[in-house]
Amino acid sequence: MRLNHLINILIIPIFISSCGMASIQGMKYNIDEKSNEITELKNYFNEIVPANWIVRIQYNSSTNIDLFVYQPIGDSTKRETLFSQWNVDLDNYKEPPQSKNEKKYGDTTKSLELVENKLNWNRETLSELYNKLERANCIGICNRKPVEIEYGFSGMALLSFSVFDKNLTAEQQEEYSDNCMSMFYKENIVLNYTSGATGNLCTPEFKKNK
Structure with a gap:
């Protein structure tokens, strides 16, 4: 050789x-x-x-991800944060409580199921x-x-x-x-x-x- x-x-x-x-x-x-x-x-x-959504996803392993999802606001080109979580355990995800601001403005969720439904994932x-x-x-x-x-x-x-x-x-x-x-x-x-x-x-x- x-x-x-x-x-x-x-x-x-x-x-x-x-x-x-x-x-x-x-x-x-x-x-x-x-x-x-x-x-x-x-x-x-x-x-x-x-269309008009932005998703950033990073895999720490096959069952653990960092996920950030931004949804369009009405028919505008603007977006708002829908989901923003680090270390999402896909096998055993426990939805954390929402903060006061999240509850007040209602533009974010901690529900992975809701996010998957909206994305059709x-x-x-x-x-x-x-x-x-x-x-x-x-x-x-x-x-x-x-x-x-x-x-x-x-x-x-x-x-x-x-x-x-x-x-x-x-x-x-x-x-x-x-x-x-x-x-x-x-x-x-x-x-x-x-x-x-x-x-x-x-x-x-x-x-x-x-």
Whole structure:
């Protein structure tokens, strides 16, 4: 066996390792290797989310999710929060009590069953979505425009990528490369780095002139 072939065999599993050990280089590799699966995931999610709704879902495991659902207000383009919960146990979800503000304004719910009914989802929907994310080697997705797919965590930072419906123009490529938290990668893909609890920190890997 040639040395180069052996090195490739050892390196490939590192790139496609679990999202818990995510890296920007690994995310790039995954986008290239899983392009068909990513397209299938994007199309499926757009199909199952009702028009004018926004849903962000992240799988901590096959039966535990973070779920944020925003429903349209009447016929307007505005939305309100319907459901916002971390660590939702799909097998044993216990509905927490509503806060005073939630009771007063009535625009949010803690009922997972109500949310599933409004979205026309069930456990099979959630299982199929999990499977498609697994095949794409990713952990979450949001159907905002453009669709954002969450690849994994690098320390406290979330690594994700935006998938536009069309390839970006030269002007758009420049617009979405800010030397800090976003970088045009190729065609219709922009990479994102969200530092979260550590504040809005930049990643040196997105610097154009390193």
